[in-house]
Amino acid sequence: MPEYITYKTKCGHDFIPEFVMFLDSKKCIGCGRCYKVCPQNVMDLKVMEEDDEDIDCTYMVLVNDHLCIGCKACQKVCPKGCFVHKPLEVKNDQI
Numbered sequence: 001m002p003e004y005i006t007y008k009t010k011c012g013h014d015f016i017p018e019f020v021m022f023l024d025s026k027k028c029i030g031c032g033r034c035y036k037v038c039p040q041n042v043m044d045l046k047v048m049e050e051d052d053e054d055i056d057c058t059y060m061v062l063v064n065d066h067l068c069i070g071c072k073a074c075q076k077v078c079p080k081g082c083f084v085h086k087p088l089e090v091k092n093d094q095i
């Protein structure tokens with residue numbers, strides 16, 4: 001059995017965080033909900049310039065995913081299912 005990075009809840013139960021692994025910017029509608037709820041500033045909004053219609057589209061990208069604490073708040077608020085999360089195994093040098 002792999003050993004995953006695990007936190008303790010307030011009452012001492014184990015909690016296994018699931019860290020952000022992927023954000024599908026092609027599905028993103030740029031609503032900014034994930035940006036507002038992330039406590040770690042993991043995402044940032046980018047602007048894609050549309051030459052032919054002179055419209056600017058916004059979309060989210062991961063910029064600091066190494067800071068993710070695995071709370072999954074971003075996934076809960078995303079209306080388009082853009083995120084993939086997973087628990088991470090403890091590496092030997094973290095024990």
Ligand code: SF4
Binds near residue numbers: 040074
């Ligand atoms: S899981 Fe939590 S910390 Fe990680 S990117 Fe999503 S909102 Fe931010």
Ligand code: SF4
Binds near residue numbers: 023029030031060078
């Ligand atoms: S919540 Fe989802 S759709 Fe909205 S900006 Fe974030 S990734 Fe894009």
